[in-house]
Amino acid sequence: MKNLILPLVFLFCFNVVWAQKKQQYTFQNPNLDVEKRIDNLLSLMTLEEKVAVLSTNPSVPRLGVVGTGHVEGLHGLALGGPAGWGGKGKKPITTTTFPQAYGLGETWDVDLIQKVAQVEGYEARYAFQKYNRGGLVIRAPNADIARDPRWGRTEESYGEDAFFNGTMTVAFVKGLQGNHSKYWQSASLMKHFLANSNEDGRTYTSSDFDERLWREYYSVPFRMGIIEGGSRAYMASYNKVNGIPATVHPMLKDITQKEWGQNGIICTDGGAFKLLLSDHKYYADSYLGAAAVIKAGINQFLDDYKEAVNGAIAKGYLTEKDIDAEIRGNFRVMIKLGMLDAPDKNPYAKIGTAKDTIDPWNSEAHKKLALEATLKSIVLLKNDPAKRLLPLQKEKLKTVAIIGLRADQVLLDWYSGTPPYMITPLQGIKNKLGSNVEILYAKNNADGKAASISKKADVVIVVVGNHPVCNAGWNDCPVPSEGKEAVDRQSLTLEQEDLIKIAYQANPNTVVALISSFPYAINWTQENIPAIVHLTQNSQELGTALADVLFGDYNPAGRLTQTWVAAITDLPDLLDYNIRNGRTYMYFQGKPLYAFGHGLSYTSFSYNSIAFNKETLEKKKNITVSVSVTNTGKRDGEEVIQLYVKSIDSAIQQPIKALKAFQRVAIKAGETKMVTLTLKAKDLENWNTTKQQFELEKGQIEIQIGGASDAIVLTKKITLK
DSSP states (O other), X not given: OHHHHHHHHHHHXXXXXXXXXTTTSGGGOTTSOHHHHHHHHXXXXXXXXXXXXXXXXXXXXXXXXXOOOEEXXXXXXXXXXXXXXXXXXXXXXBOOOOOOHHHXXXXXXXXXXXXXXXXXXXXXXXXXXXXXXXXXXXXXXXOOXXXXXXXXXXXXXXXXXXXXXXXXXXXXXXXXXXXXXXOOSSEEOEEEESOOOOOTTTTTOEEOOOHHHIIIIITHHHHHHHHTTOOOEEEEOSSEETXXXXXXXXXXXXXXXXXXXXXXXXXXXXXXXXXXXXXXXXXXXXXXXXXXXXXHTOOBOSSOOHXXXXXXXXXXXXXXXXXXXXXXXXXXXXXXXXXXXXXXXXXXXXXXXXXXXXXXXXXXXXXXXXXXXXXXXXXXXXXXXXXXXXXXOGGGOSEEEEEOGGGGOOOOOTTOOBOSOOOOHHHHHHHHHGGGSEEXXXXXXXXXXXXHHHHHOSEEEEXXXXXXXXXXXXXXXXXXXXXXXXXXXSXXXXXXXXXXXHHHHHOSOEEEEEEOSSOOOOHHHHHHOSEEEEEOSOOTTHHHHHHHHHTTSSOOOOOOSSOXXXXXXXXXXXXXXXXXXXXXHHHOOSOOSBOTTOOBOSSOXXXXXXXXXXXXXXXXXXXXXXXXXXXXXXXXXXXXXXXXXXXXXXXXXXXXXXXXXXXXXXXXXXXXXXXXXXXXXXXXXXXXXXXXXXXXXXXXXXXXXXXXXXXXXXXXXXXXX
16 A cells, blocks of 8 residues: 555645646746747756756756656566666566567567567556656667677677667667657667677777778667657767767767757766776866767766766866757657656556556566567577477377476576566476476486486476576676676587587487577587577566477467577677678678578478569669468468568679568468568668768669578569669
8 A cells, every 4th residue: 555655645746736837937838849848948947957967867856847767678677687776775666577689589570579668668657657666768779789699798689680670679669659649658768879799898999890881780770760760869888989989979969960860868878987087098087078978969977977067167168058958858858758748748647647456567468468579589490300309299298307407497687677477497398288297307417317307208308598697796707608798708609518418318309498698509409409499588488488389389480680600710809890701691601500580480381472563673762572472381380581682783892681671470371471571772772981871872683582591582683773
């Protein structure tokens, strides 16, 4: 009852304040032009109040302005979890917890990603307005590109392809912010701008690459998130970009604001302001640094800044006008969130204010979506056609051996919240099989237990994978193949592969479930084990989804979003940001262990024909590509139709191929579907460094259609004009 009274009192007081102050100030008029509202608000604020608004709390108590701060939410609202995001000394609030972002990417399902983000945004509103917890500016999605599997934060990214990541970013932004014409449900603050994909040395190293890669690769997901998704908030990264710290880089204003239309929040990363002096050694003192940060476009600091900003003002490095120009962005976002308006004007203000009988994270609808997202994220890496071990037939099983420490865990990462419940793989399999099948479990092979129970079983399920926070301190990852924020991976070799060998030697009917935040070079496993599935950490429904796939109640259709190389020596130096030097499926010349887009099914599909609505693609135009696909197997299933483009006669260096459209489609056994994909001319443009603009290069290109980047079955040429 106490938890309910406090929010009701808060809302009552909030409404009373609005009733008393109604039309007292011009900025409170929701029908007035946004910029005029902000003009009025700034005219009423003191310099001290303006400096205070440079924090993540843009409130002005004297004027009755109640702002909202940030929360984490890469794969569900985080108001708890290993990092204690619920607040120091506060009991965590449970929230719906989905697979890691890397796993959400492996769904290849744009509509699903938008639904996941919509649920997260709703829960953020609910927690904020009912329990006065959290905030409405959500630090998600991570639009960075996972160009190298050694990157410690690979788990936060959707994958290695710029177009793919941008498409998923747009969906996530739209889901968080909602579809109301005037107000946002929550605000999407994308991370981390720009080219932040090494952890070791991230606070002082420089990500170096040419202008074409800047425009055509690294910035693409952010550009799409702003222009197509409507995000008006992002976080600058720790690293330098071509020698200039991102926190003070001209790109913040010159490109994201002036070209793309970003006009909201641009914040530092945690502690990044001080790192300009301590690690980058870029300024002689904090006053010069503070002035440069604000003039570059930053309007929210994620560390102590007031002394430095006030000093910069006192020394004449910074003026009140400079501050006014930047903090306008904070208030634009607050207005979109309805924070400056009476609650009855904003439809999202009603969330959590009714006498709800059940919190949304406990609702069946949100649990169901968590399960759907987890099911769709599972990638069937291998299913030996000679053995067809999967799906397992539970009616034919008497004894099942489950092996591995990860089998009895659901591991949360640094940006996770606290789920309302967690179902481990072991529990999920027990729930699936019931009491009719004997289940034997061993964490490892201590005293020969793993080998012993494997011999007794009809089938062995080995569950392996990384620990998302390395089960260690902040800068520590004792296991070489593991990584996380602040620590890059030193190896791609799965240390637990020896456990797989022991199980397989005892029983060749072995299935491997690799639950990991990034790729592994599991060469022996791929060569010997008859069936392998991949999924990521973190989902509250992890065990249920895995059991549904293993026992055939769900036909997997997830796809990889990163090239899984066979050896660490296949990768260029980690700090080599020029991806043309053999990085990602677009430029890698070798044979990968698993290709970008790879993923199998319990059924089979044939690609019958490809047709275009026109043979020539002109600037600012689209081509409709129709693909006929038949489910030739005996099970209903889903196929991810992927469209790649290969340049034929380009005058500049181009990728081997590049993804430009995709769609996940459900097709019943024996059914043929005509799937329509849209190829947009704007997605084929290259950056002309001389003219400083995107251009569509005339000539021929080849359209490639298939179920993976290395499984192209239909091709056709068109002309660019």
